[in-house]
Amino acid sequence: xxxxxxxxxxxxxxxxxxxxxxxxxxxxxxxxxxxxxxxxxxxxxxxxxxxxxxxxxxxxxxxxxxxxxxxxxxxxxxxxxxxxxxxxxxxxxxxxxxxxxxxxxxxxxxxxxxxxxxxxxxxxxxxxxxxxxxxxxxxxxxxxxxxxxxxxxxxxxxxxxxxxxxxxxxxxxxxxxxxxxxxxxxxxxxxxxxxxxxxxxxxxxxxxxxxxxxxxxxxxxxxxxxxxxxxxxxxxxxxxxxxxxxxxxxxxxxxxxxxxxxxxxxxxxxxxxxxxxxxxxxxxxxxxxxxxxxxxxxxxxxxxxxxxxxxxxxxxxxxxxxxxxxxxxxxxxxx
Numbered sequence: 151x152x153x154x155x156x157x158x159x160x161x162x163x164x165x166x167x168x169x170x171x172x173x174x175x176x177x178x179x180x181x182x183x184x185x186x187x188x189x190x191x192x193x194x195x196x197x198x199x200x201x202x203x204x205x206x207x208x209x210x211x212x213x214x215x216x217x218x219x220x221x222x223x224x225x226x227x228x229x230x231x232x233x234x235x236x237x238x239x240x241x242x243x244x245x246x247x248x249x250x251x252x253x254x255x256x257x258x259x260x261x262x263x264x265x266x267x268x269x270x271x272x273x274x275x276x277x278x279x280x281x282x283x284x285x286x287x288x289x290x291x292x293x294x295x296x297x298x299x300x301x302x303x304x305x306x307x308x309x310x311x312x313x314x315x316x317x318x319x320x321x322x323x324x325x326x327x328x329x330x331x332x333x334x335x336x337x338x339x340x341x342x343x344x345x346x347x348x349x350x351x352x353x354x355x356x357x358x359x360x361x362x363x364x365x366x367x368x369x370x371x372x373x374x375x376x377x378x379x380x381x382x383x384x385x386x387x388x389x390x391x392x393x394x395x396x397x398x399x400x401x402x403x404x405x406x407x408x409x410x411x412x413x414x415x416x417x418x419x420x421x422x423x424x425x426x427x428x429x430x431x432x433x434x435x436x437x438x439x440x441x442x443x444x445x446x447x448x449x450x451x452x453x454x455x456x457x458x459x460x461x462x463x464x465x466x467x468x469x470x471x472x473x474x475x476x477x478x479x480x481x482x483x484x485x
Contacts, residue, residue, distance in 0.1 A: 154275055155247035157238050158468035159231070160285075161265075163216045164307025164330060165435065166196075167465040168234050171473045175462070176238045181307075183226045184212040192226075195233045204350045218327045219254040219282075219309040220261045224268060231272035246275030250472040250482070252282040252464050254309050255323035262483050279483040280471050281320050283313030286433045288467030290457035294318050295477075299421030300428060303410065303446070303454070304464065305329045305436035310406055312413045314421055319481055322416045326409040330436045332402045333358055340398035342380060345388045349377035361392040364403055364445035403442075407449045414450075429453035433463035 156171035161181065168177035179196030186193055187209050194202060194212075202212040215226035231249075239247055249269045253262060262279055269277035286304035287294050294300065295318045304311040307330040313323035331351075338354040341347050353375050361371040371392040379386045410430070414422060430452055432443055437460045446454040457463050471478040 154245055155239060156469075156472045157235065157247045157249050157274075158465050158472050159234060159249060159251045159269075160465035160468060161216065161227075161231070161251050162306045162308070162464075163214060163219055166230070166234065167462065168238050169465045169469045170238055171469050175465070177234060181214055181216055181230065182212060183215060183230055184210060185226065187211055192229050195230060200352075203352060216308065219306075219325065220257055221264045221268065224264060227265075228268045228271045231269055231274075235273045246273060248276045248278070248472065249274035250278040250280055250468050252285040252468055253279050253483075254311055254325040255281045255283050255313060255320055256325040266483070277484065278472070280468055280478070281313075281323075281481060282464060283311045283320055283323055284315060284318075284478075284481060285464045285467035285471065286311065287313075287315045287431070288470045289463030289465065290431050290433050290460075290467070292431060298428075299417065299424035301410075301413070301425045301430045301452075303406075303430050303432045303437070305406070305432070305434040306464075307331050307435065310409065310434075310436070312409055314413065314417050314425065316421055316424075318478065321418070321421060322413055324409050324413050326406060328402050328405045328409065329434075330355070330358075333362070333399050333436065333439070336402050337362075337395060337398045340394065341375065341377070341388070341390065344394070346380045347375070347377040347386055347388055348380050349375055353377065357390055357395060358399075358439070361390070362395045362399065363392050363440035364396065364399070365441040365448075366396055367392050367440065403445060404449075407446065410446070410450055414452075426452055429455055432456045433460040435461050 158169040160167040166181045180200035182199040184194040184199040184202045215223040221227045266277045287302045292300045300315045310326045310329045314321045334354040360373045376387045443454045
């Protein structure tokens with residue numbers, strides 16, 4: 151490892167975080183890029199581009215370059231990473247920093263190579279990849295080096311990564327394409343079916359954040375949502391309750407539970423016993439859904455608890471692995 155700047159990037163399907171070793175969090179923005187279809191020119195990145203989602207004319211496309219945790223648009227991903235590096239390094243970008251990113255545990259070698267190539271093309275001097283469950287466990291403060299089983303449930307926008315960590319590595323894992331985006335889709339679909347109202351992904355996400363819960367709340371919450379009447383085409387507003395959101399998302403949550411069961415079924419008995427004793431650690435933005443920990447505890451029968459600052463677990467873990475590279479280099483993919 152050289153003395154160049156070290157940048158950790160949690161490149162998420164919905165949101166991305168950038169952390170510089172020795173400096174801290176330097177950026178947290180939506181993983182969105184707006185492009186002019188006339189000349190393929192990038193018009194906006196991050197927060198500015200997100201404001202354009204669902205509001206662009208025909209010649210402008212605002213989109214997310216990652217789908218289900220992997221690259222769907224290589225060129226746009228490279229543009230996004232270049233923007234992140236520029237924001238993190240500023241006028242010192244010419245030094246070409248070392249970049250480490252997380253990837254879902256089940257990605258193929260082709261998908262991994264695409265991320266590495268995009269990072270190098272964006273201006274990285276060296277590029278490394280760390281399995282996302284390991285990064286989340288490190289960032290959550292789990293003692294991953296011990297000969298003991300720890301279960302991490304990291305749920306972001308595109309994927310939920312569930313893994314058993316022991317002796318510094320991933321023993322068993324599953325990447326389920328059931329996470330925040332699927333919850334939003336389920337909410338939008340429910341509102342359309344029940345109220346014949348078409349709402350956008352940002353409106354659905356706002357309902358999830360404002361009144362969403364994995365289990366019924368003691369105090370009922372409500373929120374108004376605006377959309378387009380599917381019959382008349384006119385704007386309309388309806389009031390939605392927290393009970394309705396719980397009903398809307400139940401199938402997605404049950405899919406997450408099945409994924410946890412599949413991981414436990416493949417877990418060696420000794421490590422499974424450790425998990426029963428220690429419980430499941432939840433990280434990622436979706437872990438902030440009200441009562442998700444209680445829902446998982448009740449349905450799986452294993453205590454679940456949310457890590458401190460769950461949104462930042464992955465990027466903190468990447469930074470830790472980048473700073474203490476020798477301890478984790480055997481789990482790192484590099485180019």
